[in-house]
Amino acid sequence: MSVNKLTKILIANRGEIACRVIDTASRLGVRTVAVYSDFDSGARHVELADEAVHIGASPATASYLNIDAVVAAAQASGAEGIHPGYGFLAENAAFARACENAGLVFIGPPVTAIETMGSKQASKQLMEGAAVPLIPGYHGDDEADATLEAAASDIGYPLMIKASAGGGGKGMRRVDDAADFAGHLAAARREAKGAFGDDRILLEKMLVNARHVEIQIFADNHGNAVHLFERDCSLQRRHQKVIEEAPAFGLSAKTRTAMGEAAVAAALAVNYRGAGTVEFIMDSDQNFYFMEMNTRLQVEHPVTEMVTDVDLVEWQLRVAGGEALPLKQDELRTNGWSVEARLYAENPAKRFLPATGTLHHLKFPPASADLRIETGVRQADSIGIYYDPMIAKVVAWGTDRQTAIARLSQALGDTRISGLVTNLAFLQQLLQDPEFVGGTAHTQYLDANLDTLLGRLPTIDASVVALGALAQYQELAAEHADPESPWCSNGGFRSMTAERLRIALAAGSDRYVAQLERRCVSQRVEFSIGVNGAGPQHFELLTSAPGQLRYRSNGVTRSADYARTNKMLTLFIEGNTLNFKIEPDYTAPSSNTSALGGGMSAPMPGNVVAVLVKVGDRVQAGDTLVVIEAMKMEHKIVADKAGTVTQLPYGVGDSVEENLQLAMIEA
Secondary structure, eight states: OOOOSOSEEEEOOOHHHHHHHHHHHHHTTOEEEEEEESTTTTOHHHHHSSEEEEEEOSSGGGTTTOHHHHHHHHHHHTOSEEEOOSSTTTTOHHHHHHHHHTTOEESSOOHHHHHHHHSHHHHHHHHHHTTOOBOSEEOOSOOOHHHHHHHHHHHOSSEEEEETTOOTTTTOEEEOSGGGHHHHHHHHHHHHHHHHSOOOEEEEEOOTTOEEEEEEEEEOTTSOEEEEEEEEEEEEETTEEEEEEESOTTOOHHHHHHHHHHHHHHHHHTTOOEEEEEEEEEOTTOOEEEEEEEOSOOTTHHHHHHHHTOOHHHHHHHHHTTOOOSSOGGGOOOOSEEEEEEEESEEGGGTSEEOOEEOSEEEOOOOBTTEEEEESOOTTOEEOSSSOOEEEEEEEEESSHHHHHHHHHHHHHTOEEESSOOSHHHHHHHHHOHHHHTTOOOTTHHHHTHHHHHTTSOOOOHHHHHHHHHHHHHHHHHHHOOTTSGGGOOSSOOOSOOEEEEEEEEETTEEEEEEEEEEEETTEEEEEEEETTOOOEEEEEEEEETTEEEEEETTEEEEEEEEEOSSEEEEEETTEEEEEEEOSOOBOOOTTSOOOOEEEEOSSSEEEEEEOOOTTOEEOTTOEEEEEEETTEEEEEEOSSSEEEEEOOOOTTOEEOTTOEEEEEEO
């Protein structure tokens, strides 16, 4: 079987989904065209595609959401079709119509299906006619406040106010009491108007402790429609999914069959074509109700692919090219279990506030038949302010649920990220949570138990701080080592005189000061490290390499990895990731040892306006080295000791952040 009608497609998206589509298209011999914004000029999806077209400035509204620019890029490149991915324009009926008007194949459903299912009101009315179970609620045309308030009273509390035109938690409010309804309604209308340009509202009965179970469907232009079974996406924060799995734990065969049949009925009712997902809410008795239909590929589609051995993107390309579905319903099977974790640049402790920064260190375990790593970024790429902060999806398969969870947990433990805050440790804790492991987690579980879950995250104790100080020492020694110094040799040098160094690290609001003493005894390199004045811990450094420590402490041999930037030190210990901020105010070793050097740092973000010395210059303590301008004032960076300037990382005109080292001096 071959794709006959599509030989070249444009992917109207970015990040991991663009890379995912390119992967399958390339395997099928379909040429790909990427589009990119200013921010994404060097992005991974641009590198992987056969061609790439610049479509605008960094904000999505000026690039990935610019319908005219995307369509023009497709026409100019000679692409025959456009794959929208998910997000951005994927469920935009105007975009699908613009593709058709331009003679381009839209690799998705018909415009009418997008329009109907994109309206929660219209979709629920259609589903009601197709006998698809609906959650009690109101989705009528009369949107008067009084009408909605009366309907809310009939439905009963608690209930959900939802924006008719959107998703992703926008315009969504839970109401527990009639006295609060008017205020929540006004707020939901405002948010819906701002997010979707449409302030229409619907009401739904709130199911307490419910599960989110969705069905993957597929239809072609030949009257065929099938479902590819279910996914459980109940672990959510702020109505956005965190961990997904297939199949759904504990689902009876009767419920599975009924949900699949209802999802196919929904697809047929709207004359669907291509990949789609019908989302249901399910109570503790496995009564299920239609929530909405996503007329696109879902973020979590890999778990379905791994248990069905089906490439859904390949099916999309074949169906868009006019072919019939490759398999009939009775030919589809599931095998084993798959679990996916969404790895984000975000801070769970700050209610999942998105984070930005550079991925100074990024390493995943190797992919295999049992482990998929889907990412749109590489080491040294940046997570910016313009787009979703997803770093990767890590997806594991196992013969059973326990094996899949264990494999995913191991993969996350072997993942190495530094340079910004992520939810990596939080995901690892979720996979060990009793409610999740027992299959009893529900859609409100994560939000309701966030403080408890955060309390289980790995903590930083004196032994971890000591290892952090040892890693920082090793980095400083490598940067400023004197080849003639006996301290740089781990050979037969003997001394009863200790080298001393003070290193300051911070984690959150906690600050730690470590006092290191280093001795060479025969062939051994030994350290005594005290933290915040406490008694020292003793380490024997066995072997060391950049980013690695192998040591013995209290008779036990262990290994740890680390990554360091100018401002952050990240330790990877026994599957845990722990971040320290490197404080600039460490002191040099005592005078009877060779110096490791010091650093002069920016007191605040600013711009370099003058560099008054050169590398190799001899300076005295107090000499001005660099001048930065911040908040319309100039700040002098002065030498903290006499010595030789060894590094000047920034020049005039460079922007610098707080605590970046602007000069290094070797005493």
